[in-house]
Amino acid sequence: MIEVLNGGTRATIQDAGRPGYRHLGIPQSGAADKLSFALANWMAGNRWDAPAIECALGGLHLRFKDSTTIALAGAEMWAQINGQNVKNFTAMRVEKGDILTLSFARDGCRSYIAIAGGLKVAEFMGSASTYLPAEFGGFEGRALRTGDTLTISNRPREAPRKIPQGYTPRLSRHIVLRARSAAEWEDLDKPSQRHLFVSPFHASAATDRMGSRLRGDRIQTSKNLSMTSSPLLPGTLQVPPDGQPILMLVDGHCTGGYPRALQIIRADLWLLGQIAPGSQVSFRRCFTDQPPQILQARNSFYGGLIDGFAF
Amino acid sequence: MSSKTPTIRRYGDSAILIDYDVPGYSDRVHTRLNHLARTLRAQTMWQEVVPSYKSILCVFDLAAISLTQAQEKIEETLKNLSRSPKTKGKVIEIPVVYGGQYGPDMAAIKKSSGLNQSQVIDLHSGQDYRVCMMGFIPGFCFLSEVPESLQHPRHDTPRANVPAGSVGIAGWQTGIYGLDSPGGWQIIGRTPLKLFDTTRENLFLMEAGDTLRFIPSSKALFS
Known part of the structure; x- marks a missing residue:
């Protein structure tokens, strides 16, 4: 058992999500940074998609009521066990009564805590992932708070593992995302098309698992488009009439009524989970033949390490 | 007629958008689109099939098939699409x-x-x-x-x-x-x-x- 002493800014239980239900208005959810989540589970000896804790921005304090192995990955939050610094992107032993504290995210937004065996959570529509807007999945469909008790599951697992050199993702407060055009790219005016790829944006305070409202150069369409509600994906950049784009994330709306300018390539979607309020966000153009090569290289690199994992 | 020949476009690197370009609401387009979405959903290659008023977005695994293959599959599905069943649902x-x-x-x-x-x-x-x-x-x-x-x-x-x-x-x-x-x-x-x-x-x-x-x-x- 694990006792939540402090829920922090926003900590939820996530797994690989529930894809395939967007036509019902249900987004896939799941770990916002799939790569760090998978690495945390791998280090803890779990299957890559076992339910784990996702802590946004920081402030989470946990007390372990049983001795076990845990692993930390994702944003650097200056974690400590009983007041002693512990290293991010490592697995470690915790004893009964130990207290893990996470400070504030320094170089990203989300940290993952995987527990050997995974967390025991009832599945909803095939997934343990929390979806806060509809209050389902995870721990009672909500963020963790003081007094909650989490149960450790007894899934089959391997011994704890150490990440080999070169596999630790580099995170920073400047997120660079490679993108292809989406449905209404041609409707943007020429200066806006240029600005999108040369000017950095800033993620505003309106940044969560649903999306990130960006601030920067005004992005606009050349004429007023009257759109009916149309499909969106995580990684779609929407442009509302006020010219400040919205980048959709894992819990984002399945449809929307604003022009869709860009779509982030699949190999970079995991980075969306590390956009914190205040992060700088830049877009880079990706040409037609690049995404399959990038994805193939990334999948064989991390898939070679983590059994069954793909971006 | 536009309800029969939608445009097929690439959306990012792992999705195809099937777009019926009609002004306002069209019952005929809706019936056709809904029938097409159900047909596509029965195919195992799509990770998501998201219909809306005038378009359907189909997401596939770029590691398994290419954009061109996905586009061809949709063109083939459109060509072989049966007549829309006349149903009012529940x-x-x-x-x-x-x-x-x-x-x-x-x-x-x-x-x-x-x-x-x-x-x-x-x-x-x-x-x-x-x-x-x-x-x-x-x-x-x-x-x-x-x-x-x-x-x-x-x-x-x-x-x-x-x-x-x-x-x-x-x-x-x-x-x-x-x-x-x-x-x-x-x-x-x-x-x-x-x-x-x-x-x-x-x-x-x-x-x-x-x-x-x-x-x-x-x-x-x-x-």
Whole structure:
């Protein structure tokens, strides 16, 4: 058992999500940074998609009521066990009564805590992932708070593992995302098309698992488009009439009524989970033949390490 | 005819958009599109098939197939698509309390249409609607066209919270909020029915293709 002493800014239980239900208005959810989540589970000896804790921005304090192995990955939050610094992107032993504290995210937004065996959570529509807007999945469909008790599951697992050199993702407060055009790219005016790829944006305070409202150069369409509600994906950049784009994330709306300018390539979607309020966000153009090569290289690199994992 | 030959476009690196370029609402396009979406969903290669009023977005695994292969599969599916079945789906009656505290934008609709409240209610509840699509949040249903005099643009600034069950108008669209949510639609009434309920065996009250009928009801419905 694990006792939540402090829920922090926003900590939820996530797994690989529930894809395939967007036509019902249900987004896939799941770990916002799939790569760090998978690495945390791998280090803890779990299957890559076992339910784990996702802590946004920081402030989470946990007390372990049983001795076990845990692993930390994702944003650097200056974690400590009983007041002693512990290293991010490592697995470690915790004893009964130990207290893990996470400070504030320094170089990203989300940290993952995987527990050997995974967390025991009832599945909803095939997934343990929390979806806060509809209050389902995870721990009672909500963020963790003081007094909650989490149960450790007894899934089959391997011994704890150490990440080999070169596999630790580099995170920073400047997120660079490679993108292809989406449905209404041609409707943007020429200066806006240029600005999108040369000017950095800033993620505003309106940044969560649903999306990130960006601030920067005004992005606009050349004429007023009257759109009916149309499909969106995580990684779609929407442009509302006020010219400040919205980048959709894992819990984002399945449809929307604003022009869709860009779509982030699949190999970079995991980075969306590390956009914190205040992060700088830049877009880079990706040409037609690049995404399959990038994805193939990334999948064989991390898939070679983590059994069954793909971006 | 445009309802038969949609355009097929690439959307990012792992999705294809099938787009029917028609102005306003078309029952024929909706029927065709819904039939196509069901056909595509039965194919195992798509990770998501998301239909909307005029388009379908199909997501595939770029590690397994290429954009060109995905595009060819869609062209082939379109070419071999059978005739759309003539079905009205389930007919669902939705009791609605119009106006007052449950329909804060009734005044705006009355003003723009020049009608009184009972005329607005008669017009809005006087026809059947098709459920065109579900989303943007669980349970929200996007319905077919409202009579022209009731059409009204969204609020410039969305409300921070629209209660679940609220019946709204946005341009020619009408729909019902499945959850408490921020939203910009003009709210004219509310139903106590839960469109999405995690405690129910049938999570959703309806699906795309169903027929929906509003039944004007008294405030007692909520007491």
